[in-house]
Amino acid sequence: MIVELGQFCLILAFALAILQTLVPLVGAGRGWRGWMAFAEPAALAQFLLLGVSFVALVRAFVVSDFSVRIVVENSHSLKPMLYKVTGTWGNHEGSMLLWVLILALFGAAAAWFGGNLPATLRARVLAVQGSIGAAFLGFVIFTSNPFDRVAFPPLDGRDLNPLLQDPGLAFHPPFLYLGYVGLSMAFSFAIAALIEGRVDAAWGRWVRPWTLAAWVNLTIGIALGSWWAYYELGWGGFWFWDPVENASFMPWLIAAALLHSAIVVEKREALKSWTILLAILAFGFSLLGTFIVRSGVLTSVHAFASDPTRGVFILALFAIFVGGGLTLYAWRASAMEAKGVFGLVSRETGLVLNNVLLAVAALVVFVGTLWPLVAEMAFGRVLSVGPPFFDAAFTPFMVALALALPVGAMLAWKRGDLGRSARALWPAAALAVAVGALAFAVQTGRSALAPVGFALGVWVVAGAAVDLWARTGRAGGRLGRLARLPRGDWGRAVAHAGLGVTFIGVAAMTAWSVEDIRVAQVGESWEVAGYDVTLAEVTEGRGPNYLTTMARIEMGRGGATATLFPEKRTYPVAAMPTTEAAISGGIWRDLYVVIGDPQAAGGWAVRTYVKPFANWIWGGSILMALGGALSLTDRRLRFAAPARRAARPVPAE
Template sequence: MITELGHFALILAFAVAVIQMVVPMVGATKGWRNWMAVAEPAATVQFILVGFSFAALTWAFVTSDFSLQLVFLNSHSDKPMLYKITGVWGNHEGSLLLWLLILTLFGACAAWFGGNLPERLRARVLSVQAAIGVAFFGFILLTSNPFLRLEVPPLNGQDLNPLLQDLGLAFHPPFLYLGYVGLSMSFSFAVAALIEGRVDAAWARWVRPWTLAAWLFLTVGIALGSWWAYYELGWGGFWFWDPVENASFMPWLIATALLHSAIVVEKREALKAWTILLAILAFGFSLLGTFIVRSGVLTSVHAFANDPERGIFILAILVVFVGGALSLFAARVQALESKGVFAAVSRESGIVLNNILLSVSAFVVFVGTLWPLVAELFFGRTLSVGPPFFDAAFSPFMVALAVVLPIGAMLAWKRGVISKAARPLWPALVLAIALAGLAFALQTGRSALGPIGTLLGVWVIAGSLIDLWTRTGRNGIAQRMGRLTRLPRADWGKALSHAGLGITIFATSALTAWQQEDIRVADIGDRFALGGYEIELRSVTEVQGPNFIATRAEMLAYRNGRLVADVFPEKRIYPVAGMPTTEAGIDNGFLRDLYLVIGDPQDGGGWAVRTYVKPFANWIWGGAIVMAIGGLISLSDRRMRVAAGAAKARMQGVPAE
């Protein structure tokens, strides 16, 4: 009964979304306040109904209701409770319902906290948001209904994909969806502004918190996915340029550019058309990611579905919304005349360069991701575009971005002087060169990647801290320290986010350049040396888990004759799914990880063993955490919640077109 109510609530939410799409938009066009007022309660009702529907599906998973087809295909009575719950979104239909829940949550938040928005703009934003909802309600109800019943309920289920039965994957999809769907709000604001034919500082102030929240969630979601790939898949890496990895990375790059360009709109009322275009493209890349994951057109270990018909439906959504928004953009671009004028050397120009580098980087990832599909469709050739292409094509733009970032952040608005902006950064440059030289001296016979990554990472980190310090003025240290604590939170958030990027740049380069690897067949009791450690295979035993059988090895690591780590890598078999997984044994350290993997038994005796020493591995995700904390601190800045006063008054005083 609860399942049927959940299905009915989903259908009712679809009807409410249609009303919210049509009535407020007509009201805004005609100036009918009662019609515009429909948007806010409709957004709230939508969220409540979808929330109930999601809760009903969750209840079916928790209670192992195998009469529901989705539960039968993705759960099992022996599965731990955590993975029964995460099984709700560990599949195509359930994850799509989570997408809708988050979409309606953002719409409801815009209704609840958008009281300072002009009435017509708020109505149009919520109407566009509802239109996106209508498309996805239609998709889930027509092609991906999560509430289908089985005529003859089985006694047990087929279990969830074993790769998804992991803590990292429990939280990775929700955070990623919060980022993907959060960009729908930026899209809705952009389309609403195009309909009104007006973009100003107030609009930029309103759109920035939504974009920042989406960027924050995307950062956390991507980091969680990378962390999961590192310790769960057992291949020893953290990023493989997989199509689905790229699908989350492209909107992150565009959202980063959008955040910076919106600042220029707010401060100088310039880059209006470009900012609107970025808002459209950011959500467009989110929809593209949804298409890649669910259509099966590109092979990926992350894919949810392999159904061309569903892919065509999502492709139609992508074409209608992005194509429609771009058409509206082309029709209204003349109305988006920029008022602010700035010199070739200025903070604005630095942000333009930042935007160019980020956008071109996203385009490179886009081409590399979809080129195999293009080659197969139009040239009949089967191609594989892997890490070598992305490393060679993407890295130069990130190097350029790291070089210009500290200088651009120090330039004055409207008209700047490079020499004046660079003068305070000399200590950062000296420190970066010194540490890069030290790295070069310590490494022997290796590539320049490590020293270059050290140089760039330290340059960005130290530059962000110096930028923060220069904002305290020129008084004594005591006065400057006091002012440091009173700086706006957005300044602290900016410094932390840039520093987090620097940490990740350094850690990625250091791990790639300096990791050490050993692959061998080892017998019980064997010892071998790697990177200053002695590794011993102590034992291999069979272990029974809650819903798996594991071959567990005990491996000891010694340094200078002293035991420093005792780890237990596993090779698991999930009998219900009939699928093996590799659980790496990792001894985490501040400066390095010991990464140990047990493989299959060999015909001649012994076990396949892979061992890595990974320097600064945890700094990669530490940098992402610092970036996310910076975004959270910026989001808490009061100015993010207060509209630009004068611009707001102007917008409210001008009748909508």
């Protein structure tokens, strides 16, 4: 009965989304206040209906209702409760229900907090958001219904993919969806502004918090996915330029560019056309990511589904929304005349450079991700584009971004003084060079990657600190004024510093990692990067729904010893093994060991890694997300700027 209630609420939400699309649009076009007001209760009701539907599906997983098809295919009665709950979105159908629930959440938030928007703009934003909801609810109901029943329920299920039975993967998809779907709000604001033919400073102020919220969640989601790949897959890496990794990274880059260009719209009423385009592209890349994950056109360990029919449906939605948005953009281009002018040396120019670098970097990732598919379809050639291409093509743009970031942040609006900014930043430059030289001195016979990465990272972090300090003025009492700076300033500095910390972690881990792969006997010892490693014992055991082979490995240096317990698990129901790496983490390095299969000649395959500065990668990601969240608490972002002139009265219906 509860399953049927979930299905009924899903259908009602679909019908309501259609009404939310049509009624406010007509009302805004005709100036009918009552029709425009319909958008708000419709958005709230749609969210409530989808909330009930999602709870019904979660309950089916929790109670192991094996009359529901996706519960049979993705759950098991012995599975731990955490993974019963998260199994709700560990499959295509359930994850799409979560997708539309989050979409409705953003629509409801816009209805709840959008009271200070002009009535016509609010109605059109919610109408566009409703149209996206209607399209994807139709996709869920007609191609991916999570409430399908089975005619003859089995006694037990087939279990969830063992790779997804992990805390990192339990929380990684929801954060990614909050990022992906959150960018729909930027798209809705862009389309609504194009329909009205008006993009001004107030619009730039309104669109920023929605984009920032999406970017923060996307940052957390990507970091969680990277962290999961690092410790769960057992290969010791944090990023492999996998198509699905790229699918989340591309909208992250475009959203970062959109955040910075919206600042120029708000402050100077310039870059209007470019900002609207970025808002459309950011959501377009989110839809592209959805297509890649669910169509099966590109192979990935992260992919949810491989149904071409669903892929065609999503591709059609991509064409409708992105193609329609770009068509409207071309039609309304003349209405987005820039008012602000600025010099070649100015903060506006720095933000333009930031946008160009981020956009071109996203284009590089886009080409590298889809080129194998294009080559196979167009030329019949099977190609593989891997990390060497991305490392060589993507890295220069990030280096340029790191070099430009502190300088651009220090320049004044409209007309800056490059010499003055350079003088203020010379301590940061000196510190960066010193740290780079130190990194070069401590390494022997290795590449320049680590010294350059350290220098760039320190340059960005120190530049963010100098920028904050410069905002306190020249007179006394600067520490007190530092504490009273707006949260937006602090958030920007923390986010930029997080990027610098990530640069340091990536450079050190890539350049200085040490790897040892061998067959070891129980009791055997060996040396890796100055650490004495001993395979002390290997035991067999049983978990809630898996069998495990667990090793005890001792690693020591200078009197300090760490005991690690790597595992090799086998899930009998899914008939699938997984690798559980054991990691002894620290600020300066990770000790990382993996136990493999027993060998025919005796002994066990053991992989040992020493990963310098590994946690700086995720620490930097946390700082970036924290900086974004701190900016969101700034009153200037939480409350939209008032329009510059009184809005024309809207006639009553």
